[in-house]
Amino acid sequence: xxxxxxxxxxxxxxxxxxxxxxxxxxxxxxxxxxxxxxxxxxxxxxxxxxxxxxxxxxxxxxxxxxxxxxxxxxxxxxxxxxxxxxxxxxxxxxxxxxxxxxxxxxxxxxxxxxxxxxxxxxxxxxxxxxxxxxxxxxxxxxxxxxxxxxxxxxxxxxxxxxxxxxxxxxxxxxxxxxxxxxxxxxxxxxxxxxx
Amino acid sequence: xxxxxxxxxxxxxxxxxxxxxxxxxxxxxxxxxxxxxxxxxxxxxxxxxxxxxxxxxxxxxxxxxxxxxxxxxxxxxxxxxxxxxxxxxxxxxxxxxxxxxxxxxxxxxxxxxxxxxxxxxxxxxxxxxxxxxxxxxxxxxxxxxxxxxxxxxxxxxxxxxxxxxxxxxxxxxxxxxxxxxxxxxxxxxxxxxxx
Amino acid sequence: xxxxxxxxxxxxxxxxxxxxxxxxxxxxxxxxxxxxxxxxxxxxxxxxxxxxxxxxxxxxxxxxxxxxxxxxxxxxxxxxxxxxxxxxxxxxxxxxxxxxxxxxxxxxxxxxxxxxxxxxxxxxxxxxxxxxxxxxxxxxxxxxxxxxxxxxxxxxxxxxxxxxxxxxxxxxxxxxxxxxxxxxxxxxxxxxxxx
Amino acid sequence: xxxxxxxxxxxxxxxxxxxxxxxxxxxxxxxxxxxxxxxxxxxxxxxxxxxxxxxxxxxxxxxxxxxxxxxxxxxxxxxxxxxxxxxxxxxxxxxxxxxxxxxxxxxxxxxxxxxxxxxxxxxxxxxxxxxxxxxxxxxxxxxxxxxxxxxxxxxxxxxxxxxxxxxxxxxxxxxxxxxxxxxxxxxxxxxxxxx
DNA sequence: AATGAATGAGCGTTCATTCAT
DNA sequence: TATGAATGAACGCTCATTCAT
Numbered sequence: 001x002x003x004x005x006x007x008x009x010x011x012x013x014x015x016x017x018x019x020x021x022x023x024x025x026x027x028x029x030x031x032x033x034x035x036x037x038x039x040x041x042x043x044x045x046x047x048x049x050x051x052x053x054x055x056x057x058x059x060x061x062x063x064x065x066x067x068x069x070x071x072x073x074x075x076x077x078x079x080x081x082x083x084x085x086x087x088x089x090x091x092x093x094x095x096x097x098x099x100x101x102x103x104x105x106x107x108x109x110x111x112x113x114x115x116x117x118x119x120x121x122x123x124x125x126x127x128x129x130x131x132x133x134x135x136x137x138x139x140x141x142x143x144x145x146x147x148x149x150x151x152x153x154x155x156x157x158x159x160x161x162x163x164x165x166x167x168x169x170x171x172x173x174x175x176x177x178x179x180x181x182x183x184x185x186x187x188x189x190x191x192x193x194x195x
Numbered sequence: 196x197x198x199x200x201x202x203x204x205x206x207x208x209x210x211x212x213x214x215x216x217x218x219x220x221x222x223x224x225x226x227x228x229x230x231x232x233x234x235x236x237x238x239x240x241x242x243x244x245x246x247x248x249x250x251x252x253x254x255x256x257x258x259x260x261x262x263x264x265x266x267x268x269x270x271x272x273x274x275x276x277x278x279x280x281x282x283x284x285x286x287x288x289x290x291x292x293x294x295x296x297x298x299x300x301x302x303x304x305x306x307x308x309x310x311x312x313x314x315x316x317x318x319x320x321x322x323x324x325x326x327x328x329x330x331x332x333x334x335x336x337x338x339x340x341x342x343x344x345x346x347x348x349x350x351x352x353x354x355x356x357x358x359x360x361x362x363x364x365x366x367x368x369x370x371x372x373x374x375x376x377x378x379x380x381x382x383x384x385x386x387x388x389x390x
Numbered sequence: 391x392x393x394x395x396x397x398x399x400x401x402x403x404x405x406x407x408x409x410x411x412x413x414x415x416x417x418x419x420x421x422x423x424x425x426x427x428x429x430x431x432x433x434x435x436x437x438x439x440x441x442x443x444x445x446x447x448x449x450x451x452x453x454x455x456x457x458x459x460x461x462x463x464x465x466x467x468x469x470x471x472x473x474x475x476x477x478x479x480x481x482x483x484x485x486x487x488x489x490x491x492x493x494x495x496x497x498x499x500x501x502x503x504x505x506x507x508x509x510x511x512x513x514x515x516x517x518x519x520x521x522x523x524x525x526x527x528x529x530x531x532x533x534x535x536x537x538x539x540x541x542x543x544x545x546x547x548x549x550x551x552x553x554x555x556x557x558x559x560x561x562x563x564x565x566x567x568x569x570x571x572x573x574x575x576x577x578x579x580x581x582x583x584x585x
Numbered sequence: 586x587x588x589x590x591x592x593x594x595x596x597x598x599x600x601x602x603x604x605x606x607x608x609x610x611x612x613x614x615x616x617x618x619x620x621x622x623x624x625x626x627x628x629x630x631x632x633x634x635x636x637x638x639x640x641x642x643x644x645x646x647x648x649x650x651x652x653x654x655x656x657x658x659x660x661x662x663x664x665x666x667x668x669x670x671x672x673x674x675x676x677x678x679x680x681x682x683x684x685x686x687x688x689x690x691x692x693x694x695x696x697x698x699x700x701x702x703x704x705x706x707x708x709x710x711x712x713x714x715x716x717x718x719x720x721x722x723x724x725x726x727x728x729x730x731x732x733x734x735x736x737x738x739x740x741x742x743x744x745x746x747x748x749x750x751x752x753x754x755x756x757x758x759x760x761x762x763x764x765x766x767x768x769x770x771x772x773x774x775x776x777x778x779x780x
Numbered sequence: 781a782a783t784g785a786a787t788g789a790g791c792g793t794t795c796a797t798t799c800a801t
Numbered sequence: 802t803a804t805g806a807a808t809g810a811a812c813g814c815t816c817a818t819t820c821a822t
Contacts, residue, residue, distance in 0.1 A: 026307050028223025032796055042804050043797080053796065104356075108303045111360050112221050126361050150357070150365055151350075151373050158353025161299075162345070165306050166321050170345055178346050185380035202785090227813055237787050242814065244785095397781095416697050418613020422817055432783050433818080443817065494746075498693045501750050502611050516751050540747070540755055541763050545736075548743025551689075552735070555696050556711050560735055568736050575770035592806095617792055627808050628793080634806095638792065 011049050014039045015056075015063050023102030027057055027109050054113075061110045064103065065129040073136045082187075085140065086180030090173035093159065097172070101164045104157075141183070155179060206244045209234045210251075210258050218297030222252055222304045249308075256305045259298065260324040268331045277382075280335065281375030285368035288354065292367070296359045299352070336378070350374060401439045404429045405446075405453050413492030417447055417499050444503075451500045454493065455519040463526045472577075475530065476570030480563035483549065487562070491554045494547070531573070545569060596634045599624045600645050608687030612642055612694045639698075646695045649688065650714040658721045667772075670725065671765030675758035678744065682757070686749045689742070726768070740764060 017039045021030050032053055036046045050056035076092055079085035093100065137149035162170045212234045216225050227248055231241045245251035271287055274280035288295065332344035350370075357365045407429045411420050422443055426436040440446035466482055469475035483490065527539035545565075552560045602624045606615050617638055621631045635641035661677055664670035678685065722734035740760075747755045 024307070026221060026223050026304065028221050028225075029308075030223075031794080033794095044799085044804050045802075047797070048802070105303065105307055107360060108300065108356075109221065109307075112219070112300055112304075113224070114361070130362055130364075147366075147369055147373055151370055151377075154353030154357050154365070154370065155346075155350045156353065157356045158349035158351065161303075161352045161356055162349050165302060166309075167325055169325075170349070171342075174342055175346055175349065178342055181384075182346075182377045182381040185384040186377040189376075189380040189383075226811080228811090238814075239787050239816085240785070248813065414697070416611060416613050416694065418611050418615075419698075420613075421815080423815095434783050434820085435781075437818070438781065495693065495697055497750060498690065498746075499611065499697075502609070502690055502694075503614070504751070520752055520754075537756075537759055537763055541740075541760055541767075544743030544747050544755070544760065545740045546743065547746045548739035548741065551693075551742045551746055552739050555692060556699070557715055559715075560739070561732075564732055565736055565739065568732055571774075572736075572767045572771040575774040576767040579766075579770040579773075616790080618790090629795085629808050630806070632793065 007049075011059075012063060014041070014046075014049060015060050018056075019060065019064065019106065020102065022057065022060060022109065023105045026105070027053075027113055057110065057113075061106065062125050064106065065125055069132050069136050073140060076140055082141075082184050083177075083180045086176045086183075087173065089140075089156075089179075090176030093156070093172040093176070097160075097163060100160045104160055104164055143187075152179070152183075202244070206254070207258060209236070209241075209244055210255050213251075214255065214259065214301065215297060217252065217255060217304065218300040221300070222248075222308055252305065252308075256301065257320055259301065260320055264327050264331050268335060271335055277336075277379050278372075278375045281371045281378070282368065284335075284351075284374075285371030288351070288367040288371070292355075292358060295355045299355050299359055338382075347374070347378075397439075401449075402453060404431070404436075404439055405450050408446075409450065409454065409496065410492060412447065412450060412499065413495045416495070417443075417503055447500065447503075451496065452515050454496065455515055459522050459526050463530060466530055472531075472574050473567075473570045476566045476573075477563065479530075479546075479569075480566030483546070483562040483566070487550075487553060490550045494550050494554055533577075542569070542573075592634075596644075597648060599626070599631075599634055600641075600648050603641075604645065604649065604691065605687060607642065607645060607694065608690045611690070612638075612698055642695065642698075646691065647710055649691065650710055654717050654721050658725060661725055667726075667769050668762075668765045671761045671768075672758065674725075674741075674764075675761030678741070678757040678761070682745075682748060685745045689745050689749055728772075737764070737768075 018030075018035045021034060021038050025034075032043055032046060035053075035056070036043045039046065046056075050059065072092075076085065076088050079088055133153055134146060134149045137152050138144055138146070141148065141152060143149070159170065159172060159175055163172075213225075213230045216230060216233050220229075227238055227241060230251070231238045234241065241251075245254065267287075271280065271283050274283055328348055329341060329344045332347050333339055333341070336343065336347060338344075354365065354367060354370055358367075408420075408425045411424060411428050415424075422433055422436060425443075425446070426433045429436065436446075440449065462482075466475065466478050469478055523543055524536060524539045527542050528534055528536070531538065531542060533539075549560065549562060549565055553562075603615075603620045606620060606623050610619075617628055617631060620638075620641070621628045624631065631641075635644065657677075661670065661673050664673055718738055719731060719734045722737050723729055723731070726733065726737065728734075744755065744757060744760055748757075
């Protein structure tokens with residue numbers, strides 16, 4: 001079944017081309033014509049691959065949420081100390097700032113357009129994505145504490161959100177360094193207590 | 196003599212009525228007819244008070260960003276220990292979860308529709324708002340470290356963002372408690388070192 | 391009944407203020423708000439004096455068509471020769487070019503918005519105006535030939551129409567001089583024949 | 586392969602269908618829905634062929650101004666005497682009265698909506714049209730005098746304008762006959778003098 | 781007499797979507 | 802498979818008009 005493979009592959013290629021468009025304008029302000037033009041196809045072809053604007057957007061979100069987080073994490077892992085890891089994290093955020101901001105725009109947009117019913121149905125995508133992030137965070141931190149992982153994820157999300165909102169004073173490296181110090185202090189204290 | 200109404204006051208009343216609508220649907224997906232209906236006026240009246248959809252949205256953001264943060268902070272201040280303060284923060288977040296989520300939706304939406312030129316012009320609103328938050332955070336934490344204030348703000352924003360994205364596993368109180376512990380450990384360590 | 395006199399007088403003053411507006415934009419493109427603003431009154435006041443936009447326009451046309459043509463003709467009469475009279479006519483047209491062009495715009499606009507039924511009803515205005523023009527033309531030319539009067543009127547209207555359409559090559563004085571020569575030649579020939 | 590239609594050809598066909606509409610109501614009072622209905626297409630299709638109401642109107646004017654005047658002149662030429670020619674002209678005007686009146690309505694309307702800046706840009710259309718008319722008039726009269734050509738054109742325009750304004754007393758044949766006599770007298774006199 | 785806030789139908793235009801080719 | 806012409810509902814917005822003050 002080579003056709004189907006091609007079809008599906010082409011579909012994903014098309015999707016990747018409209019990520020920026022949704023990130024910059026938001027679901028409600030992007031038109032199917034703009035998407036088609038960005039993809040380099042006609043509107044007819046667009047509808048040949050996606051049944052509706054909504055379906056296209058959902059598939060886009062599914063696609064980007066399935067992007068392998070482990071590959072990215074590989075770049076961050078293998079640091080000897082927490083301090084080094086945090087510096088690496090900060091630099092990583094700086095390097096991919098634009099992408100993370102776009103990703104956040106699309107993600108928030110998607111959440112906004114999910115009414116509660118659909119949220120149940122779609123939650124599998126969300127949950128799987130979230131689990132991957134949590135696992136990656138645990139692996140990265142070298143701990144198994146889910147709450148701690150959530151803490152770090154929230155903090156990182158928050159940093160990006162601040163940047164996205166135009167706060168140019170925030171410094172990813174500085175903030176991650178601070179996180180490193182706090183984590184170190186916290187973990188030391190805990191281990192001391194536990195000992 | 197015409198009907199006496201406080202034009203400006205009425206404008207703000209109208210604005211407050213469409214906050215939820217923008218939060219739920221997003222700028223691009225809300226129609227002026229929906230807004231008018233939600234406000235209980237005709238579209239003509241809507242345009243009597245707001246020159247365009249864009250102007251209306253900008254005024255909405257300006258309005259909600261000017262809401263006095265100090266009033267909210269009063270509820271949180273006056274805690275003896277960091278631990279107590281963090282528990283209070285967690286409970287506060289839980290209590291106002293819906294509002295903060297809506298606020299975040301609107302804020303992100305607004306950022307998305309600002310092109311870089313306008314961002315400079317609008318930045319005063321952003322900057323003033325951000326400064327208020329930073330000051331409040333410093334006051335709340337009882338420290339003057341701007342970086343630490345940014346850290347806490349980012350974390351809180353991140354928590355709300357997680358919730359907004361449908362992560363129901365996150366627990367505001369639990370997370371804030373963890374933040375309290377980490378802050379305590381970090382500050383103790385620092386004071387020890389400085390001593 | 392002084393009130394009524396004032397009312398009517400004020401109404402005519404208001405009308406005179408919107409002549410230019412209708413001439414420049416045309417009936418369909420002028421808004422009642424623009425008219426009110428041009429008049430320096432509120433829309434409410436506007437409707438106090440005119441029952442509708444249509445009524446206002448009709449009254450405007452009636453007003454300008456009743457403007458005493460004899461006063462204007464006084465400026466042109468009393469010329470010894472046809473040649474002198476035609477030179478005076480040409481200069482008169484040059485001097486009042488803008489006004490005649492506006493007048494033509496409004497008049498054509500009015501004719502366009504008269505459906506055939508109303509035309510019968512309104513024709514009295516038209517007919518009376520036209521009779522005045524014909525009489526004036528006869529008096530001006532010093533003849534009683536209605537066809538000749540129509541000829542001259544048509545020609546003058548045509549000159550203004552050409553100018554209105556942007557033909558800057560046309561020269562009123564030159565054209566009127568030519569008209570004078572042709573009339574002279576024609577009248578001489580006729581009198582010769584008749585003798 | 587898409588539906589094959591000659592886009593440009595179809596555009597012109599559509600244009601021809603809305604000439605009467607603009608002539609009867611005027612630019613400002615015609616709606617795009619009315620135009621679409623008259624053309625037998627949807628509003629969406631209308632905008633597929635014309636980017637805006639203004640663009641549509643401009644193209645309409647360009648189209649009708651490019652209609653070959655020479656074809657019409659062929660019907661008038663070849664008369665032995667000026668007198669015959671003028672009788673033919675009068676009959677021609679009577680026969681095409683409706684068309685000329687509509688044409689005048691549209692043309693005046695167009696001039697009204699041209700602001701001075703655009704007039705410069707559009708003047709090429711006007712100037713070319715006017716030149717064609719002048720040439721035709723010269724050819725028709727059998728003379729090369731531009732001023733005389735303008736005279737006749739103005740007169741004819743004036744006749745139509747009078748008719749358009751509802752003056753039913755005017756008689757095209759009678760007037761043109763008079764024009765013939767005047768021209769004859771004038772030209773005879775001139776040739777006599779020149780001899 | 782005078783105001784301008786209020787209305788909602790209707791404006792020019794765009795939209796997601798369909799379908800003959 | 803791929804196209805883009807076609808649709809008509811719905812968009813943001815404006816309009817002539819009304820009416821409480």
